[in-house]
Amino acid sequence: MNRYFWILGAFAALAVLLAVGLGLNPRDIPSPLVGKPAPAFRLAMLEAPDKTFGPEDMRGQPWLLNVWSSWCVSCRDEHPVLVQMSEKIGVPIIGLNYKEVRGDGEFDMGKLSAEAERELAQKRANAWLDDRGKPYKLTAMDIDGRVGIDYGVYGVPETYLIDKDGVIRMKYTGPINPEALQKKILPLLAELKQ
Amino acid sequence: MIVRALFFAFFFAAIGVPISAQASSATEAALAAADDPVAEKRLQALSKELRCLVCQNETIADSNAELASDLRREIRGMIHQGQSDQEIIDFMVARYGDFVLYRPQVKGATLLLWGGPLVLLLIGVSALFIYLRRRAGRVGDTAAPLSAEEESRLAALLKETDHP
Numbered sequence: 001m002n003r004y005f006w007i008l009g010a011f012a013a014l015a016v017l018l019a020v021g022l023g024l025n026p027r028d029i030p031s032p033l034v035g036k037p038a039p040a041f042r043l044a045m046l047e048a049p050d051k052t053f054g055p056e057d058m059r060g061q062p063w064l065l066n067v068w069s070s071w072c073v074s075c076r077d078e079h080p081v082l083v084q085m086s087e088k089i090g091v092p093i094i095g096l097n098y099k100e101v102r103g104d105g106e107f108d109m110g111k112l113s114a115e116a117e118r119e120l121a122q123k124r125a126n127a128w129l130d131d132r133g134k135p136y137k138l139t140a141m142d143i144d145g146r147v148g149i150d151y152g153v154y155g156v157p158e159t160y161l162i163d164k165d166g167v168i169r170m171k172y173t174g175p176i177n178p179e180a181l182q183k184k185i186l187p188l189l190a191e192l193k194q
Numbered sequence: 195m196i197v198r199a200l201f202f203a204f205f206f207a208a209i210g211v212p213i214s215a216q217a218s219s220a221t222e223a224a225l226a227a228a229d230d231p232v233a234e235k236r237l238q239a240l241s242k243e244l245r246c247l248v249c250q251n252e253t254i255a256d257s258n259a260e261l262a263s264d265l266r267r268e269i270r271g272m273i274h275q276g277q278s279d280q281e282i283i284d285f286m287v288a289r290y291g292d293f294v295l296y297r298p299q300v301k302g303a304t305l306l307l308w309g310g311p312l313v314l315l316l317i318g319v320s321a322l323f324i325y326l327r328r329r330a331g332r333v334g335d336t337a338a339p340l341s342a343e344e345e346s347r348l349a350a351l352l353k354e355t356d357h358p
Binding site: 026030033099103154 | 247248250260261264265268287288289290291292293
């Protein structure tokens, strides 16, 4: 009898272990950038292509950096949530448009000049925001994805919460849904706003 | 007939995509190798040590994901700038974390990962050892010397079988 308890116990332990494993999201990889200063960059703004934006422009206030692209399917689900939250969270959301043209896979990049790619990226990004609303204070255009590499972007959308000292406090991978907004993002934002 | 044609169209569309992706990464490598074979060898070796975060069980060397090709381009650039292998690995870990290392490092947090199989083996071997010792003990019990009464019964029984 005793022996069967052992076997049953071992089986139950294994089942619990596997159940926990199944519940984990393999895409949710902890970012080493949390707790570190947001990597510096200067990128042209979508709204004013002759001007640039960098994280140091946001010093003194908490803000969100949301990585998006018009070819990103999950961004479609996320966008209405961003539009809604932008009206009530009281901190600016900055867009980082990631590889708008070359990330799409629809274009033969060998035939597209840098200039043509930039123009096409602006056109597509603007069309997306005109269609679906503008949650962003501004959007920085990461045409070739170099800044994305510095931020460890591996899947769009991704969102970074950055405090008033320019330190990344959280990275949220995947589309923000109302639940994640309530449970993860808003509590930290409330803390950062103090 | 139309259904069959549609099936084939889908089938070839489905297998066509990975084939073209492979072709492009092969041409990318061929072009770069012609340019600088030594750097390309180093790139190959390095990208076998790094995990592609998009298709998590592939290395950057094997993966056709776009991020992998971006990272290969990044590594190529860093090799040309004269950075050491360690510097390049550190660059990746600083951005993507330890998960980017295809072979996890041995350190506190990965102790269970590396030591786990050994611990399981030890548990198994000691369980087997204890079981065998207990069984040997039980076999020993039955082989204990017989009492005088049992001896005489045994002798009687043996006699019986001698003369059927």
